[in-house]
Amino acid sequence: MSKDMDDTIKRAEETLANLDAIANQSVEDAEQKIKKGIVQTIIWIAVTIAIYFIWGTTWFFWLSFAFNVIGVAGLVFAKVMMAKAYKARSEHAAIDDEFSDYLDNDEVEDREYDEKQKVLERLLNSLAEIALENGEIYDTDCREQMSDAVFNAFIFEKKDYVTPKTFGLYDKEGNDAVYTALNTYITTMLPLAKDANDEARLDMFQDDVENEDGETPDEFFGWIDVEDLARSR
Secondary structure, three states: HHHHHHHHHHHHHHHHHHHHHHHHHHHHHHHHHHHHHHHHHHHHHHHHHHHHHHOOOOOOHHHHHHHHHHHHHHHHHHHHHHHHHHHHHHHHHHHHHHHHHHHHOOOOOOOOOOOOHHHHHHHHHHHHHOOOOOOHHHHHHHHHHHHHHHHHHOOOOOOOOOOOOOOOOOOOOHHHHHHHHHHHHHHHHHHHOOOOOHHHHHHHOOOOOOOOOOOOOOOOHOOHHHHHHHHHH
């Protein structure tokens, strides 16, 4: 699994944990408000009854009665808030379950590549290692030169084509490393794709493969649609 994917999963887990904490706190707050409201309402009901029997329906009675109404309204409101809090917590629990299922899915785990894909994966890993000391490998000029080499030597398999020794990198060591990586890919893939046409070879080269950093062929070579293949000869 790539470092980017690991970081994304870690951030998602932290976010879900925070959401769970908020949902649980909302439930606890709602429960506390209901308990407090029940106690206050019971007290005011008792006070109101006592006032009624002692003084009758005086203004003090009606004031106490008003507090009872407010208390009941507060309980209703707290009950609504608690229902929402329970709903939010259950929704977050469902999200947690979905996320756990997603992490258990084979698509999230490291893919098991076939032989051709493993060759491409090794190429992408080699280029990523070269990029650590030669960041210009991602420049358009370098990408185009590397792409031309793969297209002419592998995809179109031009018999008279000679893979160049330089690809626009600043130093000789970087160019030599790129040459070795590309030449290894090309010479390994040619026998594996001996019966494949241009389009099939393009699919092999632009396959859904990532290196250890999560980079795809597009990062180093750009992308060509199948319908544009003939024009790139």
